[in-house]
Amino acid sequence: MDPRETILSTAMKLFGEKGFEGTSVRDIAKAADVNLAMISYYFGSKEKLFEHVVDYKSSSIRVVFEELAKSSIPQIEKVDKIIDSYVVRMFTNPQFHHLLHRELSLHQRPQMHDAITEILLRNVVTIKGILQSGIDSGEFKAVDTDLTIATMLGTINHLLISESMCRKLLHKNKGFNPFTSKKLKERVSEHLKQLMRSHLLINNKSDKR
């Protein structure tokens, strides 16, 4: 195996679980089964390694919504697709999202903070455009678009952040982890889509009960 990739994925896992300051380069070297000095040799420093991890992983989460925005399907279906995309993304790699949001809540490493902000902000701007188009065309109510986005992302994020809380909440069965289950993904998708229909659509006939 390529030691570079081994270090990167191990570092990603440990940074995600224990935070940047909570993870020592010795922890990483041990878990990746490489010599301590290899980390400096390949990445220069712990902080540079961290930047490489963020760079390395954000390419995989960078979904392009620009194309979706241009397509001619109803805006509410675009919202559906965005929800599906975010749910899959965040549940596929929860550790990395913990890492990103933890970094956003810290006042350390300002340049990393800005870099992450820019990554997340690009998609937010596109989504805001889609919501605004829906409002302008009369398909959506004149909702607060910024806060509507906060609701979409915040709902998923909240489930990720409070993973263990959620486990106790959703399933008394202790051996079962809802975060590896497809059921929860679908449940979140379904919930958010219904929620957004109720919130956005003017003539909402979505109550199927």
Place this chain on the structure above:
Amino acid sequence: MDPRETILSTAMKLFGEKGFEGTSVRDIAKAADVNLAMISYYFGSKEKLFEHVVDYKSSSIRVVFEELAKSSIPQIEKVDKIIDSYVVRMFTNPQFHHLLHRELSLHQRPQMHDAITEILLRNVVTIKGILQSGIDSGEFKAVDTDLTIATMLGTINHLLISESMCRKLLHKNKGFNPFTSKKLKERVSEHLKQLMRSHLLINNKSDKR
């Protein structure tokens, strides 16, 4: 000033900003303008100090919803009050909420993790009861109560966590911090109340546009 309280509030501020591992006891001693050894003298250890901080501050955020649950007003108005309560709470002391949620996303200090989970879980159970009552009485649609709660808390939490993102998003004006502004609080309150009405109420006439 009482050095104990000075240390507690300083530690709370620094832990909130830089995380537990990112804050040294020397940082705290310097910022609190007390001698380094005073922290061990008063609190025993850094970890004990952290527990004192969480204990000390969680008493102030521990709002009792049990009484609200028992009162005889419509369930939707109870939801309104819960939203107001959470918005005020989380915007009043955002650093402490950063601290709590960061701790929940980490796999360090399991006992602290459990303690925080229990604090947050108590309110969640009560809120879930209120939603379920609304469903049972026919006032609310048969929504997914767990995820509805995740939406309420997640929306507020998302605005806190991505504070700087939000600042760029909501106001291009860089000198203005939306998190000290009453306007954002009211905006979030308003948004969530409308959202929950659309989501929960069966005959929703809340569209005032």
Place this chain on the structure above:
DNA sequence: AAAAATTAATTAAACGTTTGTTTAATTTCA
């Protein structure tokens, strides 16, 4: 194709700081 030379990868050990904590001496105040 074999040998020599050169570069790259890997290692154990050590470097100087910073960490949390403790000690022992001193000051403060009742």
Place this chain on the structure above:
DNA sequence: TGAAATTAAACAAACGTTTAATTAATTTTT
């Protein structure tokens, strides 16, 4: 005077990083 509060100094351990030596791989030369 005596207990509590406060201090500067020192402690060992852990930290990120570097060094210098060794092995492995690659390239060059014969």
